[in-house]
Amino acid sequence: MADVLVHVGANVRRLRAAAGLSQAALAEASGLSRRLIVAVEAGDANISLANLDRLAGVLGVDFGTIVRDPGQAGNQRVDQLGWRGMHPDSRAAFLGAAPARNTAELWIWSLGAGDRYDALPDAEGWREMLYVVEGVLIVETAGGGKVVTTGDFLIFDSSQSYSYVNAGQSIVRFVRNVVS
Known part of the structure; x- marks a missing residue:
């Protein structure tokens, strides 16, 4: 990649x-x-x-x-490293995009122990769908923190500031879909 x-x-x-x-x-x-x-x-x-x-x-x-x-160009598969965190196990790979009302993105993320990603708000109408493959992910928004465990998912409005947090001692891996 x-x-x-x-x-x-x-x-x-x-x-x-x-x-x-x-x-x-x-x-x-x-x-x-x-x-x-x-x-x-x-x-x-x-x-x-x-x-x-x-x-x-x-x-x-x-x-x-x-x-x-x-x-x-024209290929839905992107497969590019889009972010690296402080921990060597923390990274986000943008896997691909497909047409939606505006767009849809597919990512695979990992956060090493104790790492976090702080995001700026997306445009109005954007949503995120997260599925945790391994570990425990905390998603912090203005409404508080939501804990998403292995095998569980979360859908939220991403037109607000939000953070992905790994407060645990082992890696967390999750799939991220961003849609508009």
């Missing part, structure tokens, strides 16, 4: 040029700094998933188009 930043840089540069935008114009439209846009296009930026989604929106494409291997 290739590192997503390698593909993001090539895709952002190609899509920005096709849209006739300068790096400064893309930065202004997305609310990101020009320095970050330059670093993203060079494949050097550790950009958040939320900011990748913002770039996709400005460029008029879905998240999968931004992170997909440019040689795999």
Whole structure:
């Protein structure tokens, strides 16, 4: 599985040029700094998933188009590493996307012992569906924490800040579907 930043840089540069935008114009439209846009296009930026989604929106494409291997355009399978945590067992792989009302994404996540992922709110109308394959996942939202154990699932509105937390001593693995 290739590192997503390698593909993001090539895709952002190609899509920005096709849209006739300068790096400064893309930065202004997305609310990101020009320095970050330059670093993203060079494949050097550790950009958040939320900011990748913002770039996709400005460029008029879905998240999968931004992170997909440019040689795999049109393929629903993405299979790209999208996030690494502090613990070596913590990572998220964006597996694929399929059309929905707007879009649907399939991810496989793992969080090492004591690690967490803090997310910014998605756009209104987005939902997450999580299925825990191994361990115990805590999902924190403004409404409190929900504990999801192995074999159980949770569906929630992700247009709010939320966090995935592994408070245990062993790895937690879960499948994440994001739909709009």
